[in-house]
Amino acid sequence: MPAPSVIQHKLGKDGPLVPAMGFGLLPLSIAYGSIPDDEERFKLLDRAVEIGSTFWDSADLYGDSEALLGKWFKRTGKRDQIFLSTKFGYVKGAQLGNIDSSAAYAKSACAESLKILGIDSIDLYWLHRPNRETPIEETMRAMVELKKEGKIKYIGLSEVTSTTLRRAHKIHPVSAIQMEHSPFTLDIEGPEGTDLLATCRELGVAVICYSPLSRGLLTETFTKNEPVTDEKDLRWAAFPRFNENVRDANVKLVNGFKALADKRGCTTSQLALAWLLKQGDDIFPIPGTKRIQYLEENWAALDVKLTDEDELEIRTFVQNNKIAGGRLPEKYNKGLVDTKAES
Template structure:
């Protein structure tokens, strides 16, 4: 069972983060498908993809009115910011190239992810493969060069942000456009009306929200259908099962897009202490990875690792397969900077769990109380946020 949620900052305030972001990296402040696939077991006990023999990846429908998209997306945040050192453009292009080779064409980014939109725009221009990618991006979160964090979901900013994203990406249309966070002062109806206008103008195709409450989702749906709600969901974060967000999305035919499905990499078992994170890694300021909470949360990681080993897959693959088994409306978007982990994550699409294995994993998850909140106090406008009434 999980505990802890985001702590809301004061409405309308500007939060000073303990780092600043340029277009490439976080700086902490001293104060604080032409191929077919063959899946095989390797000696390292994980699903390995051979590019020479790769089948088309499975797909899922994006809500009741949306298109079929690859059942697991690719989160591009880590390519450009938040998780330590950022590689050269050429190295990052190789990761994007590999994603397409694998058939992983469901990509997620945001305008606040460092140079992510610029990078994708350059890749589209370089390869001419824009039409192969289902592209999602987001607006509303803002971080300036001095590290000041704020949120703006006003109608005027919706249109301004979209225009800038289209320019950076070098595209005419964004497939899925999310409101990343709500600002606590703009009624959700006004935000969604502006997003719907972008859709009517052909600038976006589908609409999404992120980190909003069930009540806010229902209010938004009355203005225009919401195709996806992006929310943290993993064995490390089960909040949506307990606060009506999952239930509401299913009642309304809205896809759940699960960000941080691997617990920001923690559930892969790669990290044994906070010291394993690079000095500029965002996870160093997250309560769940503090020196006090880290060893407590490793209990869950170790338990999942035992189940994964018995099945002959990696911990990450087991976690992604379990999340996929929670419903056909759940689409996870794991991210990575490394090709080997991209291969591993995509391999999880071919991992099938029996009902007994699902129950075993659920039992392991529910017997552990996750220590620490997802975010530090005041970092985000809110999690599962409401907005003022009209």
């Protein structure tokens, strides 16, 4: 676990203390371009531990992420220094969008993840996304059984509505929810996101923010608007906000955001992360990267202290400058739906 000097916050009402910023592992294994070799990725994981970034977020969907972690744990013996979260729900090997949140699949997926990771217990186990045909109560009861068996320690839900969260929470306390959240993706604050933030705060559930930099949009790399050189980087072809039809408009917008960062002596990404951290101790951004340089830059956002006036200025800028394009490709953007009720 992190050194005492690392800023830590409680993960939900009854959860453990974890670093205030997590580390998203998806870019290390899938979607964000060419994958570095194992040695280079091990060095990044080693550096994360050195600086205190020990709240790691993976998923069985993320390419070889769990296998990579398994090799790193075996090689370093540092499993006890990591608060590890991983997810299940998307059926591996099937077309993306094939979701199974049944009790049987929860148990088999957990067993598979534990085997690949080479560990006895997962600190925080997430339902990646619910299948609307499976009652959330069924999924939760299976996860509670996994907890009683010592295979997981805390329960999390990703991409759920307020109604689904409330139903789940009646079965067993949910420690955290995970949703996309950034200065330019504020759905969870309003009705389009089922007022999920307010529900979490009522129930004492932490909010883990994936894509806090809008998949790299809120970085100074994006502001340069350089040609794409890595054909394996799926963002440029698949994600609407990177589409060439809106890219120039979004580059202009992010350069305006960069001007706000320049005023405060930090980078664009640091300002975005610091703004999220300013929203409350129950908000945990989990930026991901495959480069030590950006890992360190993101981590340094913990030292960027914003005033209430800073927070308001940034929020006003966001309200007056709408980003172009949706957050997900249309075929994956099914929106939040409730699972069916138990019969």
